Amino acid sequence: xxxxAAECDAExxxxxxxxxxxxxxxxxxxxxxxxxxxxxxxxxxxxxxHALNLSRAEVHGVVSFYHDFHDTPAxxxxxxxxxxxxxxxxxVEALAATLAGETRVKIEPIYCLGxxxxxxxxxxxxxxxxxxxxxxxxxxxxxxA
Amino acid sequence: MTVVRISDDAxxxxxxxxxxxxxFVAAGCxxxxxxxxxxxxxxxxxxxxxxxxxxxxxxxxxAVLAGDSPLGIxxxxxxxxxxxxxxxxxxxxxxxxxxxxxxxxxTGGWAGxxxxxxxxxxATIAEVAQSGLRGRGGAGxxxxxxWTTVAKAxxxxxxxxxxxxEGDSGTFADxxxxxxxxxxxxxxxxxxxxxxxxxxxxxxxxSEYPHAIAxxxxxxxxAAPIIAPFRVEVRVxxxxxxxxxxxxxxxxxxxxxxxxxxxxxxxxxxGLFGKPTVVNNVLTLAAVPWIMAHGGSHYAxxxxxxxxxTMPIQIAGNVRHGGLFEAGFGxxxxxxxxxxxxxxxxxxxxxxxxxxxxxxxxxxxxxxHLPFDYESFAAADGLIGHAGLSVFDDSADMSALARFxxxxxxxxxxxKCTPCRIGSTxxxxxxxxxxxxxxxxxxxxxxxxxxxxxxKGARTxxxxxxxxxxxxxxxxxxSLCALGGFTPYPVLSALKHFPQDFxxxxxxxxxxx
Numbered sequence: 001x002x003x004x005a006a007e008c009d010a011e012x013x014x015x016x017x018x019x020x021x022x023x024x025x026x027x028x029x030x031x032x033x034x035x036x037x038x039x040x041x042x043x044x045x046x047x048x049x050h051a052l053n054l055s056r057a058e059v060h061g062v063v064s065f066y067h068d069f070h071d072t073p074a075x076x077x078x079x080x081x082x083x084x085x086x087x088x089x090x091x092v093e094a095l096a097a098t099l100a101g102e103t104r105v106k107i108e109p110i111y112c113l114g115x116x117x118x119x120x121x122x123x124x125x126x127x128x129x130x131x132x133x134x135x136x137x138x139x140x141x142x143x144x145a
Numbered sequence: 146m147t148v149v150r151i152s153d154d155a156x157x158x159x160x161x162x163x164x165x166x167x168x169f170v171a172a173g174c175x176x177x178x179x180x181x182x183x184x185x186x187x188x189x190x191x192x193x194x195x196x197x198x199x200x201x202x203x204x205x206x207x208a209v210l211a212g213d214s215p216l217g218i219x220x221x222x223x224x225x226x227x228x229x230x231x232x233x234x235x236x237x238x239x240x241x242x243x244x245x246x247x248x249x250x251x252t253g254g255w256a257g258x259x260x261x262x263x264x265x266x267x268a269t270i271a272e273v274a275q276s277g278l279r280g281r282g283g284a285g286x287x288x289x290x291x292w293t294t295v296a297k298a299x300x301x302x303x304x305x306x307x308x309x310x311e312g313d314s315g316t317f318a319d320x321x322x323x324x325x326x327x328x329x330x331x332x333x334x335x336x337x338x339x340x341x342x343x344x345x346x347x348x349x350x351x352s353e354y355p356h357a358i359a360x361x362x363x364x365x366x367x368a369a370p371i372i373a374p375f376r377v378e379v380r381v382x383x384x385x386x387x388x389x390x391x392x393x394x395x396x397x398x399x400x401x402x403x404x405x406x407x408x409x410x411x412x413x414x415x416g417l418f419g420k421p422t423v424v425n426n427v428l429t430l431a432a433v434p435w436i437m438a439h440g441g442s443h444y445a446x447x448x449x450x451x452x453x454x455t456m457p458i459q460i461a462g463n464v465r466h467g468g469l470f471e472a473g474f475g476x477x478x479x480x481x482x483x484x485x486x487x488x489x490x491x492x493x494x495x496x497x498x499x500x501x502x503x504x505x506x507x508x509x510x511x512x513x514h515l516p517f518d519y520e521s522f523a524a525a526d527g528l529i530g531h532a533g534l535s536v537f538d539d540s541a542d543m544s545a546l547a548r549f550x551x552x553x554x555x556x557x558x559x560x561k562c563t564p565c566r567i568g569s570t571x572x573x574x575x576x577x578x579x580x581x582x583x584x585x586x587x588x589x590x591x592x593x594x595x596x597x598x599x600x601k602g603a604r605t606x607x608x609x610x611x612x613x614x615x616x617x618x619x620x621x622x623x624s625l626c627a628l629g630g631f632t633p634y635p636v637l638s639a640l641k642h643f644p645q646d647f648x649x650x651x652x653x654x655x656x657x658x
Contacts, residue, residue: 026400067384084314117467
């Protein structure tokens, strides 16, 4: 996402205006900013603090609490691989080991996609992939790398 | 023209249902996208005139239409997996289009809300109380009592919050309700709102469920005129497991860090924005329309002991026939895993079954006689939680899974209380030492001359085991919520039932118990 600083600020203002007056608007705002900018920059934290009448520390505390919000944009494509118990029972740890040297994509752990009977599972963006084996996971990596 | 019904549930999509549907369209069929039957090993499953075919790939479509596919399973409704179930909450599963108001109304939808409006708020709560419905999120608190508390609480503004932060591994029933029958959940929330005097409802859905979020948002918009003046708004979580805990969820909805609140005050009295709030799990609220339409006594007629009605049980992990199995309480664990689940997918012996998600106990096959109900599992040092079963074969290393439980707690702890925040990290360290059989010598501080009382000798394996048990007890009784409080369940159950995986031999095992 290559936006100029001015474009970023305009986008942040647009999102803040969209949620003005909404009860408990913080998470919806942060989701929109994360989606639009790929991360939640310091300028957004200042703007949110101002709009919601909170301190910057309070907003930063929320941003850093949740796994979904990042303070820097992702530099590589992300594959979220489920590492929870049911996928472990279906061999995800051995599968993850096959990607040990993979540097083109970032393999992030995610704890449960709710597809626990057909694991190991992964999510790229909003697209789900089930019944992964080494060959299918490798093909998935090639398709996003 | 041949009508083919294929699920558009996230699990079916993950298994390639869209490509199969496209292949049927290309072959000149009309494809209807419906909810999932819940037979996950057969997805993508196609239904043609009541007969099922699965699991399909696009390459199988020609053979299915020609009538010579080996993947036919016969009439779906007569399949043993379906025929053995008693489906109340999932009565529409596989049969209706999730976002069709016509399909919903034609299958008894909105009858519960209509009856509640006829009866009035007090009689509605009485009906829910009579059904014996208990909270399906894991705690098993009677829904009728919670609703009564909120209804009687003073305050002009009250809320209904649906906890759809289904983070437990091995569970997917909430997701299937939201993706397969979203109007039922909305109807349940509307009934709850009517009964307690709330006009605003929130559904807090985890961000890992993008399909459920989309379906719930669309459904809330479509149903708005029917449930008015009640309004349902969908809010999205942000990847914090602890937000499945009700007070943490409320903080998150308010736009704060998802930190757990001390109770009291109960959310029923001071919940969302400090107002009286009903917080119920998806399955609890989804059971309400059936109860209101058919009567509380009919619901209570099914079940076991103090656990009334049906439970949508989720069979997952290393299991041959995984999926959603709704049945009255009382079915045994062994029936669920061996007869219905068909044993492991890998074909190896079942080693352990974790019941109730990451905070549930690991049960050995010796526990297969346990009837599925809240009290029986509590008596066996376990819990049924959200009724997810994760099956493991004999390649599982239970000490690694115990370590994972502590590690997961450390990663997901909200940080508010010490037993959970610090105890989980110390737990990982102790289990690491046990696994390495390394013992622990005195550290640099302990060897200082000033530390007169510090122990100088190394700790033995048995002492480390004792320390782990002690730590678990502190976490269990000292944590604010179920995350720290229930993490000891998987750890201690693994230690108790599978000491060999911790490198313990028989004499030490006795010492450990």
